Amino acid sequence: MRSMVQWVLGLLVIAWVPPVQAQPGGWKAGVARAVATPKTSVWLAGYGTKRPPDGKLHDLWIKALALEDPQGKRAVLITSDFQGVPKEMSDRVFAQLKSKYQLERDQIMITFSHNHCGPRLGLDLVDYYPIEDEQVRLVDEYTSEMVERLVAVVGESLQKLAPATLDQGEGKATFAVNRRDNREAEVPDLIARKIPLKGVVDHSVPVLRVTGANGQIVAILFGYACHPTTLSFTTWCGDYPGFAQLLIEKNHPGAQAMFVNTCGGDQNPLPRRTVELCEDYGRQLAEGVEHALKQPMKPVSAKLRTAFRYVDLAYDHVMTRKELETFSRDANAIRQRWAVRMLKKLDGGEKFSSTYPYPLHAWRLGNEMLVVGMGAETVVDYALRFKREFGPGTWVCGYADDMISYIPSRRVWEEGGYEGGSNLFEYGRPALRWAGDIEDRIAGGVGELVKEVGAASLRAGTFDPRKAEEMRRQSVQR
Numbered sequence: 001m002r003s004m005v006q007w008v009l010g011l012l013v014i015a016w017v018p019p020v021q022a023q024p025g026g027w028k029a030g031v032a033r034a035v036a037t038p039k040t041s042v043w044l045a046g047y048g049t050k051r052p053p054d055g056k057l058h059d060l061w062i063k064a065l066a067l068e069d070p071q072g073k074r075a076v077l078i079t080s081d082f083q084g085v086p087k088e089m090s091d092r093v094f095a096q097l098k099s100k101y102q103l104e105r106d107q108i109m110i111t112f113s114h115n116h117c118g119p120r121l122g123l124d125l126v127d128y129y130p131i132e133d134e135q136v137r138l139v140d141e142y143t144s145e146m147v148e149r150l151v152a153v154v155g156e157s158l159q160k161l162a163p164a165t166l167d168q169g170e171g172k173a174t175f176a177v178n179r180r181d182n183r184e185a186e187v188p189d190l191i192a193r194k195i196p197l198k199g200v201v202d203h204s205v206p207v208l209r210v211t212g213a214n215g216q217i218v219a220i221l222f223g224y225a226c227h228p229t230t231l232s233f234t235t236w237c238g239d240y241p242g243f244a245q246l247l248i249e250k251n252h253p254g255a256q257a258m259f260v261n262t263c264g265g266d267q268n269p270l271p272r273r274t275v276e277l278c279e280d281y282g283r284q285l286a287e288g289v290e291h292a293l294k295q296p297m298k299p300v301s302a303k304l305r306t307a308f309r310y311v312d313l314a315y316d317h318v319m320t321r322k323e324l325e326t327f328s329r330d331a332n333a334i335r336q337r338w339a340v341r342m343l344k345k346l347d348g349g350e351k352f353s354s355t356y357p358y359p360l361h362a363w364r365l366g367n368e369m370l371v372v373g374m375g376a377e378t379v380v381d382y383a384l385r386f387k388r389e390f391g392p393g394t395w396v397c398g399y400a401d402d403m404i405s406y407i408p409s410r411r412v413w414e415e416g417g418y419e420g421g422s423n424l425f426e427y428g429r430p431a432l433r434w435a436g437d438i439e440d441r442i443a444g445g446v447g448e449l450v451k452e453v454g455a456a457s458l459r460a461g462t463f464d465p466r467k468a469e470e471m472r473r474q475s476v477q478r
């Protein structure tokens with residue numbers, strides 16, 4: 001008679017199943033895309049005027065990259081040629097993705113390039129534009145259509161999940177200029193005279209290559225920190241990221257090129273305003289990507305961890321009815337429309353919150369890559385800071401999930417000016433300015449998320465755990 005130990009061992013042997021043959025790279029990846037170019041005359045977004053479209057240079061796109069690790073953990077990154085996706089729109093997408101595909105908020109990031117040759121969406125920058133009933137209807141219709149399309153593209157990317165390898169590298173492109181520290185009119189002359197431009201920039205071009213089991217490149221994801229504001233005309237196109245994606249897809253037939261705006265809130269492509277310059281910046285960016293692809297790239301091991309939270313960003317001072325009444329007679333048309341709209345909200349019984357829920361993501365890919373996703377128009381300081389704190393392999397993507405406003409660092413907040421000063425009315429917030437602790441609140445949230453995904457090993461971070469804990473208590477999961 002066998003002993004109990006032998007019996008248990010026997011069971012274990014029966015229960016042991018040889019591991020499934022390791023897939024190439026261990027990852028699964030799937031991509032999908034859909035055209036987003038409006039068919040109606042919804043206006044172009046972003047310059048504070050009425051801009052009906054007059055045709056297109058090339059199509060606008062929504063693109064998705066789905067990733068799955070060997071444990072079945074999934075995440076989907078959406079990139080798009082949109083100018084700004086407002087919260088009320090992305091929340092509709094998140095709700096549908098949860099019910100249709102069981103994707104939680106930490107597993108999905110909706111990014112937009114901030115392309116100023118892209119269409120209006122929902123209430124994004126709504127006070128920027130004169131009110132015309134027909135336009136309100138067109139924007140509503142187009143927004144709903146895009147919600148459905150985003151959900152469909154994510155579904156398709158999940159369906160297409162197939163074995164893949166991931167590698168990352170970095171290139172460089174130098175056309176982004178710190179627009180706070182250089183006068184636009186002087187830039188061409190300074191460049192011609194080889195006088196260095198002023199201010200902080202992030203000229204790195206992070207690249208992630210996704211290769212299928214047959215060796216075919218499936219996706220090339222790349223980033224750059226700069227406003228897609230080369231052009232200000234009324235013709236649909238993706239501005240410099242649109243041209244860069246087209247060129248990369250031409251260089252790599254069958255691959256889907258995808259662009260994320262890293263932290264380009266205070267960066268402009270200068271000089272600008274001609275299609276030739278726009279195409280040239282696209283070419284420079286594509287060359288940065290090609291350079292990275294030609295170097296030995298770093299394989300990304302197949303393990304995925306994701307985390308998400310809202311951090312409450314405090315306003316400096318919430319508007320009172322009296323202040324809004326004064327602004328409702330303002331000579332500035334945007335501020336006047338904003339004040340009137342805010343007063344209507346107060347009349348309807350709405351109480352303004354003293355904070356705004358700011359979305360933050362951390363995705364850890366293997367031990368080699370950390371993606372920090374940040375809402376809105378983050379200035380370049382954030383990318384430089386988090387890359388320094390979390391080390392090589394860190395991507396810091398702005399323009400995720402919600403357009404909100406500019407997100408100044410403490411430095412930019414102290415300096416004031418367009419990105420750091422009293423401009424929140426342009427974005428429809430019930431205040432003029434963020435409180436001065438904005439960077440601390442964000443850094444606290446990011447530090448916590450990075451801990452959650454266990455990415456501190458990229459390099460030990462310098463965040464203060466006590467401070468981060470305090471921030472965590474202040475932040476509310478919504």
Ligand SMILES: [Zn+2]
Nearest residue numbers: 114227265377
């Ligand atoms: Zn902007």
